Amino acid sequence: xxxxxxxxxxxxxxxxxxxxxxxxxxxxxxxxxxxxxxxxxxxxxxxxxxxxxxxxxxxxxxxxxxxxxxxxxxxxxxxxxxxxxxxxxxxxxxxxxxxxxxxxxxxxxxxxxxxxxxxxxxxxxxxxxxxxxxxxxxxxxxxxxxxxxxxxxxxxxxxxxxxxxxxxxxxxxxxxxxxxxxxxxxxxxxxxxxxxxxxxxxxxxxxxxxxxxxxxxxxxxxxxxxxxxxxxxxxxxxxxxxxxxxxxxxxxxxxxxxxxxxxxxxxxxxxxxxxxxxxxxxxxxxxxxxxxxxxxxxxxxxxxxxxxxxxxxxxxxxxxxxxxxxxxxxxxxxxxxxxxxxxxxxxxxxxxxxxxxxxxxxxxxxxxxxxxxxxxxxxxxxxxxxxxxxxxxxxxxxxxxxxxxxxxxxxxxxxxxxxxxxxxxxxxxxxxxxxxxxxxxxxxxxxxxxxxxxxxxxxxxxxxxxxxxxxxxxxxxxxxxxxxxxxxxxxxxxxxxxxxxxxxxxxxxxxxxxxxxxxxxxxxxxxxxxxxxxxxxxxxxxxxxxxxxxxxxxxxxxxxxxxxxxxxxxxxxxxxxxxxxxxxxxxxxxxxxxxxxxxxxxxxxxxxxxxxxxxxxxxxxxxxxxxxxxxxxxxxxxxxxxxxxxxxxxxxxxxxxxxxxxxxxxxxxxxxxxxxxxxxxxxxxxxx
Numbered sequence: 001x002x003x004x005x006x007x008x009x010x011x012x013x014x015x016x017x018x019x020x021x022x023x024x025x026x027x028x029x030x031x032x033x034x035x036x037x038x039x040x041x042x043x044x045x046x047x048x049x050x051x052x053x054x055x056x057x058x059x060x061x062x063x064x065x066x067x068x069x070x071x072x073x074x075x076x077x078x079x080x081x082x083x084x085x086x087x088x089x090x091x092x093x094x095x096x097x098x099x100x101x102x103x104x105x106x107x108x109x110x111x112x113x114x115x116x117x118x119x120x121x122x123x124x125x126x127x128x129x130x131x132x133x134x135x136x137x138x139x140x141x142x143x144x145x146x147x148x149x150x151x152x153x154x155x156x157x158x159x160x161x162x163x164x165x166x167x168x169x170x171x172x173x174x175x176x177x178x179x180x181x182x183x184x185x186x187x188x189x190x191x192x193x194x195x196x197x198x199x200x201x202x203x204x205x206x207x208x209x210x211x212x213x214x215x216x217x218x219x220x221x222x223x224x225x226x227x228x229x230x231x232x233x234x235x236x237x238x239x240x241x242x243x244x245x246x247x248x249x250x251x252x253x254x255x256x257x258x259x260x261x262x263x264x265x266x267x268x269x270x271x272x273x274x275x276x277x278x279x280x281x282x283x284x285x286x287x288x289x290x291x292x293x294x295x296x297x298x299x300x301x302x303x304x305x306x307x308x309x310x311x312x313x314x315x316x317x318x319x320x321x322x323x324x325x326x327x328x329x330x331x332x333x334x335x336x337x338x339x340x341x342x343x344x345x346x347x348x349x350x351x352x353x354x355x356x357x358x359x360x361x362x363x364x365x366x367x368x369x370x371x372x373x374x375x376x377x378x379x380x381x382x383x384x385x386x387x388x389x390x391x392x393x394x395x396x397x398x399x400x401x402x403x404x405x406x407x408x409x410x411x412x413x414x415x416x417x418x419x420x421x422x423x424x425x426x427x428x429x430x431x432x433x434x435x436x437x438x439x440x441x442x443x444x445x446x447x448x449x450x451x452x453x454x455x456x457x458x459x460x461x462x463x464x465x466x467x468x469x470x471x472x473x474x475x476x477x478x479x480x481x482x483x484x485x486x487x488x489x490x491x492x493x494x495x496x497x498x499x500x501x502x503x504x505x506x507x508x509x510x511x512x513x514x515x516x517x518x519x520x521x522x523x524x525x526x527x528x529x530x531x532x533x534x535x536x537x538x539x540x541x542x543x544x545x546x547x548x549x550x551x552x553x554x555x556x557x558x559x560x561x562x563x564x565x566x567x568x569x570x571x572x573x574x575x576x577x578x579x580x581x582x583x584x585x586x587x588x589x590x591x592x593x594x595x596x597x598x599x600x601x602x603x604x605x606x607x608x609x610x611x612x613x614x615x616x617x618x619x620x621x622x623x624x625x626x627x628x629x630x631x632x633x634x635x636x637x638x639x640x641x642x643x644x645x646x647x648x649x650x651x652x653x654x655x656x657x658x659x660x661x662x663x664x665x666x667x668x669x670x671x672x673x674x675x676x677x678x679x680x681x682x683x684x685x686x687x688x
Contacts, residue, residue: 093118094127098134106141108148115149125161128154132165140166140173144182151189159191164200171204176213179204193224199232206239214239215248230261238270246274253287263291265299272302276309284309285318297329304336311344319344320353335366342372346379354379355388367401374409381417389417408439415445419452427452443474447483454487459495462487466502476506478542482549488514489552489597509534510546517553517562528565535573543575544593552597563601580606587622592630592664596644599629603645611677621670627656631664 097118104110119127128150132143147166151159163186170179179201186193198221205214218236221228228236233252240249253271256263268291275284288306291298298306303326310318323341326333338361345354358376361368373396380389393414396406411434418427427449431441441449446469453461466484469476484506488499496518504511513534516527531550535543547570554563570576579602581588589606591599613621629642642664649656655672659665 094130095134097131101131101142101146104142106145108145111142111145112149115146115153119153123150123154125154125156125158128156128162129165132162132169140169140175140178143169144178159189160186160194160197163191164194164196167197167200167204171200171207174204174208176204176208176210193226195226195229195232198224198226199229199235202232202239203235206235206242209242211239211242215243215245230264233261234264234266237267241270241274246278249274257290263294263296265291265296265302268296268298269302269305272305272309276305276312281309281313281315284313288322298326298331300331300334300337303331304334304340307337307340307344311340311347314348316344316348316350316353335361338364338366339372342375346375349379349383351379351383351385351388355385358392362395367403368399369403370396370405370407370410373404374407374413377410377413377417381413381420384417384420386417386421389414406437408434408442408445411437411439412442412444412448415452416448419448419455422452422455424452424456424458440472441468443469443477443480446474447480450480450487451483454483454490454499457490457492459491459498463498463502466505470505478539481507481510482542482545485510485514485546485549486552489549489556489595493557509537513550514553517550517559518557520559524561524565527562528569531566532569532573535570535575543570543573547575548595548598551601552595555597555600560601560604563597564605567598567601567605576602580609583622585622586624586626588626588628590628591641591645592628594641596641599641599645600648603627607677610673611680614674614677621673623670625656625668625670625673626659627666629664629666 097115100114100118101111104114123131132146132150143166147162150156150162156162163182167179167182170176170182183193183201186197198217202214202217205211205217214236218228218232218239221232233256237249237252237256240246240252249270253267255261256267268287271287272284275281275287284306288298288302291302303322306322307319310316310322319341323333323337326337338357341357342354342361344350345357354376358368373392376392377389379385380392393406393410396404396410399405411430414430415427415434418424418430431445431449434441434445446465450462450465453459453465462484469480481503484499484503488496488503491499500511500514500518503514513527513530516522516530535546538546547566550566551563554560554566567576571579576594579590581590587610589602591602594602610621610625627645629640629645631640631642642658645666646658649666653676655668655676656666657668659667
C-alpha cells in the first residue's frame, strides 16, 4: 500500500479497535488538543471491534484522551519508526552505563562490576566506543579501566580504535604521563598504532607544553609504517616552532607549499611567529599574504600574531592596515588584539592611535595591567602628551585591580614628563606621592629631577638631589653622568663648581676632563688628550652625548678652540661621521642629532673650510650650499635645532634661508655665499 491511512474517525462513527500499541509513539504537531496519539504497526487492523466499555462512554477510559494511529507494516515508514525507537533505546541504555561508570570508584573491581551488570552479553565494538566517549568526559581514570575491560570482554575487531578514543580523552585532560603509560600498554598488547594514534599523541604533547616530546613522537612514525597527514604536519610544525627548531619547522612548511598541501591557520600562525622571533619580518608578511592567496581565511590567532610581528618590526602603518582588514572581515578583537595594538603604537610613538586603542579597552572593560599602563606613560612622556598621561595615571590610581596600580616605573615616567617641561612643582609632587606609596626614588627619577632643576637654574637643588642618590646607595650610571654634564652646560659660571664637584664624585675621569675644559690656562692639547682617553674608554651609546654636552659647555664658556679640538677628536674616533658631504652640485653640512653647541662648533669649522676653499682658488664652490638641521624637538634643547639655527644665521647675516620644499634645510647659492664670505674674516664667521 502506497499511503499510510490514518484512522481518525470519531467514536460516534467508528468504534474503537482493541489493539496492542507498540512502544513507538507519535505526537501530533498541533497543540490545540491535549489528546495523545499512539501509532500501531500491527499486521492488520482488528476486524471485530468490541463495543465501547462503560468507562469509554462516560469519558473516564483511554478513549477520552487517546487517539490511535495505525501504520501499515508493509510501509518503509514502519521499519524506520521501529529502528528509531530501538536506536533511541540503545543510546539511552549506553548513556546509563556511562553514568554508572562515572559514579563508581576508579578501581578495577568497581568498573568491572558496573560493566558486567550492564552487559550480560558481550558488548559490540560500537557500544564500547560510545560508552568510552560518553564516560570519558568526567573520569579519565575510569575510562582507562573501562578500556581494559572492553578489550577483554567486547567483540572488538580493531583494538586501536578503542585506544585512540581514550588517548583523545587524555589529550583533552592534558594527562601526558598517562598518555605515555597507555602507549606502552598498547605496544605490550601488540596493537599497531595508526595515523590517528600518532596525531593524537603529538597534539597531546603540544597541548601539555612539551614540544620536544611532540617532535620525538613525530620522528617515530616511520618505524611503525605511518605517514603523517596534514593534521599531523600542522601539529608538528607548531611543535618544532615551540621547541625552538625554526629550521625544521620552516623546512616542513616549504615542503607543504611545494606539495600543495592544504594550509591551515595553525601552520601559518606558527610560521609567522617563527619569522617574527628570528627578525625576518618580511617573511612573516609574505606568509600572511600567501595564506590569503591560497584561500585560507585568517582567524583571530593569525591576526594577533601578525599584529605582534609588525609591532616588533616597528611598522605601525602595517599594523593599522591589518587591524582594518580584521574589522572588515568581522573578526572580533580580543584583549590580546588590543595589547598588540598598544605595544605597536607605543613603541612607534603613534600617540593618537595608542590612545584610541586604550580608550576602546576601557569601553570594553578589558583588563589593563601595569605593564601596558607604563608603556603608555613612557610614550606620553616622550611625545609630550601631558593631559593624556594625567588621565592614564588617574585611571591607574582609581583602578580596583592591584595589578593596575602605579609602580615605581609609573612614577618615574610621570616625573620624566614633568621634568621635560620644567614643571618643578608637578615633578616634586609626583616624587612625594611616590615616597608616600612606599616606593624609593630610583636613578631614573633622580636623573629626571636633576635635569628639571638644571633647566630652571636651581643649582642647589641639583646638589641636594645628588645627595639623595648617595644617601640611597645608588651608583651613578653613564646616563646620570651625562645628565650632570648637560646641566653644567646651562649653569652660570659662578655656580659651575658645584655641578663639577658632583660630576667628579660620579665619574672621576669625566670630572678631570671638565676641569681641564673650564681651566683657561690648560692647553688645548692636554684637553684633547684627556678627552680622547675618556671617549675611547666610554661605552658606545654615551660617546656622542658626552661630546655634545662637552661642546655645549665649551661654547657657553667661549672656549671655541677647545670645542674645535674636541670635534676633531670625535671625528677621528668615528663618533661623528658624514657631517660634511660634497657633490658636484651641492656641498652640505649635516647637523641633525647634534646639540646646539656641537652644531655651532661644526658650523664654525665648515665656514672656515668654505673660506679656505674660496681663498685657495681651486675648484671653487658648487652652485648650491646647504645646512641640514632636521626638524622637530632637539634632545638637548627645548627649542628645535632648526629654530635655533634660523635665529643664529640671522645674527650672522648669513645668506642661508629655510627651503620651502625641504623641511629642516637651509640653502644658499655659491654667488651669495662668496659675497658674504669675502666680507668676513675667518675668525668672525661665528659670533659666540
